[in-house]
Amino acid sequence: MNRGYMGRVLMVDLSKGEFREEPIPEEVFEKYLSGIGLATYLLYDRIPAGADPLGPENVLGVVSGLLTGTGSLFSGRWMVAGKSPLTGTWGDANCGGSFSPAIKRCGYDGIFFAGMSEKPVYLYIKDQKPQLKDASHLWGKDAVETEEMLLEQYGPGARVAVIGPAGERLSLISGICNDKGRIAARSGLGAVMGSKRLKALVLDGKKRIIPYDREAVHKLSRKCNRWVRFQPPLGPSIGAALIGALLRVLPTAMAMDGMVYKMILRQWGTGGLNQMSPEWGDSPVKNWKGSSVDWPLKKSKSADPDLFKKSEYIKYHCYSCPLGCGGKCSMTGKYSETHKPEYESVLALGGLCMNEDTDSLFYLNELLNRAGMDTISAGATVAWAMECFEQGILTLDDTDGLDLSWGNSSAMVALIHKMINREGIGDILADGSRAAAEKIGRGSGKYTVHAGGQEPAMHDGRQDPGFAVHYSVEPTPGRHTIGAQLYYEMFQLWKRVRGLPKKLPFQIYHKNSKYRATEKHALEAAACSKYMNVVNGAGLCMFGTFLGIKRTPTFDWLNAATGWNKTPEEYMEIGMRIQTLKQAFNIRHGVDPRANRLSERALGIPPQPQGANKGRTVPIEKMMEDYWRQFGWDPSTGAPTGETLAGLGLSVE
Amino acid sequence: MSYTIIDTCTGCGACVRICPTRAITGKKKDVHRVDGNLCIECGACGRICPSAAVKDRFGNVCVMVKRSQWKRPAFAGDTCMSCSMCIDACPVHCLALSEAGKPKDPHGYPWLKDEKACIGCGFCEAECPVGAVTMVVPVPKEEPVKAKPARKAAR
Missing domain, CATH: 3.30.70.20 (Alpha-Beta Plaits)
Structure with missing residues (x-):
């Protein structure tokens, strides 16, 4: 029976150079979906407790989604999972591009790597014959060069995922790239791939992906596409920035509808909020210490979305995406083109470091993509170093003569080069801010902003406490793509799932209500986590799901593609099961969930004296406890209780 | 099967x-x-x-x-959403996205790049959710060299 998934995974033992195909029983897909759920199910058992993330015991999973290739829209996301060397917790990262269907076309739902190779290798799969090939000639090459070389060798039909020099040098903030610069960056899984000396995956499969009812899936896709294609003219991007300024001044906030964000994405991409976000306090400034006052429109003009759009010569769509938020931009200097810098990259390398040099943003974006390093963590680490320099903790002697004063873009470029090559101070900074602060000491730790070692993304929990909660409580700490109060408004889950609080679009409420630790907020946060696990199991893109559950019919697509007849509530239970198993993974590996709480500065302790988030503090302890209670986990420790585990049919040690 | x-x-x-x-x-x-x-x-x-x-x-x-009579994909630009599902579905990789977008419509669109490689399987048509791909028997193109003098004569 064809149900959209392939029903097999490939286990690669890199130590022995052996392959093993494993059939996955149908019940597993029904209980965990594919994608991140399948990875969690398999890796929970296969990574032994206390395993060294950079040792042979760690298993790296590269998985596709359940809906990928079935004809549903937004289903081009692939995920990598394993134990994170950055945080020591469960780690996963998510990436778009054209790699996700390639995994399934090789006949697998996922490819898992255990052990460690002695010499650099890459995996090549064609005609369902996996082989490990020597990668010595590719080792040291950057991600784009490697991909070009492999594509030249294997033809345009091959799909390549690759680590850059940062991953090879085991930088704990490195990721895995595909499509010449799209990167699964978070959780430091590039270092895991580097530690296994696996340079690349080259997939050239031709298997067909057959859903249960293709016509039903297509019908839902056509309906969804009509919403995506609805695009009135938006005017210049400064309009969005001014709306941001207005939202900052008003004492009220408004529930958002995902259609608004969709229009911004289609027009400018994620960068559409480059100027708006710092204005209304969503983006941190100056290593989370500054505010909209330090980063006014005059300065944020360097990241004007219209300016970025001028250099964009074509839109970039991931596989099966009608929206196309990405773009390819031409640029001058060493590199001739780059993927349009994403919001997170621009704000992390821009506002967070007070960098007003647009050219340097483009250059650093391409440089970090090629190196396979996470732009968010790299930007946050540089910002931290800049604050240490300002405070006198780091001196010119420490920084090898680099003047790391705020906004010095040439020093930033030099420093990031050093981080990629692990030279001098770069060697210390290449493992992220927490590890660097531990090595440097001298009180530098209090300037780091992280959750369990992972630098949070450019969304401020002091503006939307939902972000602070998810940064702190997720089994993959510091993650911004799971939930927030804003996300809950856009998912519109109450329209399909019973028992969830309504938050009608454009409904106006007082800002103070966001900061109250109420059961309603906990319920919303838990719903976001559960839903995003379903979305990641299905391989859908979060931006697509922002359209709302009625317009992006995740549950209906799943039912049509698999032939199941599950209710939305049943899917939410699957999401809860995945989340609980991830948390159980952390407990098994000796992680204290309380220790992953976000750094105090980002929670408004002490509150900011000025700017959009003036005087705001997030009651995080209460919010974390409430969240855990929603899942039936022990609210004081964050560990899943035996009762909850049994209720979800999970048997864990 | x-x-x-x-x-x-x-x-x-x-x-x-x-x-x-x-x-x-x-x-x-x-x-x-x-x-x-x-x-x-x-x-x-x-x-x-x-x-x-x-x-x-x-x-x-x-x-x-006869191979010249095999069906080939034809693309409807107005319904196409540039999602590249057809390109991924092609087992012989004969489709590609156009490389430069237009200023008003900056998206790339699929086209039959390698006409000789096409095997007429129709997977691109089957996997397109919006029906922007149709398989048609190619109409033989008129030689442009011959067409020119014909037009002149008409004047």
């Missing part, structure tokens, strides 16, 4: 050369075999076989079609 080859096979090897997944094996002048595990049912072997020796999954013997 897959395509199969029956006894009328003369072992000419035409199917071996066209099969995009290298599922067909056999000695020259001997009856060939299809590896069901590799076969993706694109039907190219059936269309190219000169001795009516290929059966599809339902057991019907495939009819040979």
